[in-house]
Amino acid sequence: MNLYQTSRGREAIYLALKAIALKKKKYVLVQAFTCSAVPEAIISAGFIPIWVDIEMETFSFNLNRYTSEIDSKFIDISAIIIQHTFGLIPKHYEEILKISDTYRIPVIEDRCHCNFIIDYDLLFQNSSTKKIAFCYSFENGKPIKLGRGGALIINNYPDNILKILDQNMLNSR
Numbered sequence: 001m002n003l004y005q006t007s008r009g010r011e012a013i014y015l016a017l018k019a020i021a022l023k024k025k026k027y028v029l030v031q032a033f034t035c036s037a038v039p040e041a042i043i044s045a046g047f048i049p050i051w052v053d054i055e056m057e058t059f060s061f062n063l064n065r066y067t068s069e070i071d072s073k074f075i076d077i078s079a080i081i082i083q084h085t086f087g088l089i090p091k092h093y094e095e096i097l098k099i100s101d102t103y104r105i106p107v108i109e110d111r112c113h114c115n116f117i118i119d120y121d122l123l124f125q126n127s128s129t130k131k132i133a134f135c136y137s138f139e140n141g142k143p144i145k146l147g148r149g150g151a152l153i154i155n156n157y158p159d160n161i162l163k164i165l166d167q168n169m170l171n172s173r
Contacts, residue, residue, distance in 0.1 A: 002153070002154055002155075003151060003152070003153050004151065004152045004153075004154070005149065005150075005151055006149070006150040006151060006152055007148070007149060007150065008037075008137060008139070008148065008149065008150045009037060009110075009112045009135055009136060009137025009138075009139070009150040010037035010038075010040055010041045010137075010150070011041075011150055012135035012136060012137070012150040012151060012152040013037070013038060013041035013042075013081070013108060013110060013135045014041040014044055014045050015152050016108040016133035016135055016152055016154060017041065017042065017045035017047060017078075017079060017108065018045050019133070019154060020079065020106040020108070020131040020132075020133055020154070021045065021047065021078040021079035021106055021108075022077075022078045022079065022105070022106065023078070025075075025076045025077055025078035026047060026048050026076050026078060027047065027048050027049075027050045027073055027076050027077050027078060028042045028047045028048070028049055028050065028077075028078055028079045028080070028081060029050050029052055029061075029066070029069055029070070029077060029079075029080045029081065030042065030049050030050070030051060030052065030080075030081045030083070031051070031052055031054050031059070031060055031061050031081075031082075031083050031085075032051040032052060032053055032054050033054045033059045033083075033085060034051075034083055034085075034110075035110075035112075037137075038081060038083065038110060042081070047078055047079070050069060050073065050077075052065050052066050052069050053065040055091055055092075057091050058085065058088040058089065058090050058091045059083075059085040059086070059088065060082070060083065060084075060085065060088070060090030060091060060092070060093075060096075061082070061090060061092065061096055063091075063092040063095055063096070066092075066096060066099070067099065070099060070103060070105075074103055077103070077105050078105075078106075079105060079106045079107070079108055080096070080100050080105050080106070080107050080108070081107075081108045081109070081110055082096060082097075082107060082108070082109045082110070083109075083110040084109065084110065084111050084112075084113055084114050085113065086113050087113040087114050106131035106132070106133075107131070107132045107133075108132075108133045108135060109132070109133065109134045109135065110135050111134050111135060111136055112135065112136055112137040112150075114136075132154075132155055133152060133153065133154040133155075134152070134153040134154075135150065135151075135152055136150055136151040136152075136153075137149075137150045138150060138151070
């Protein structure tokens, strides 16, 4: 498991997509209630966002809609972004993870409203061979406010991220 500092939360999502999303597939499932930074990162990474209807209790995936999108587009789903809106744990969090694991679809968690320290410990304890990444933003309105910046915690795929970081640094010059 590795931790990478990014300039913003959207870069953390972008890097996670570039590192663990299934390259030959084109869609990324994301909940319909989301920040504009999420689809921006998806499109910048070369994928197409598929917005899935939400349930109102935690503003996360409606489990029936989520399941039907997986069933109808499984062949082309590259990754799933689970968002923890306002720091809330999605109502069907465990079921969403089980379904993505069953289909072997990488999970990227937008945890920009969550407690970074608790999450790091959680991911460290549950580190496995699954493709999973946690993304953070430290801008105003977040639990940890640093003014700007973001972070990416990712397990088992550090070499790919280092190559992507190097490539992005070269392209930005």
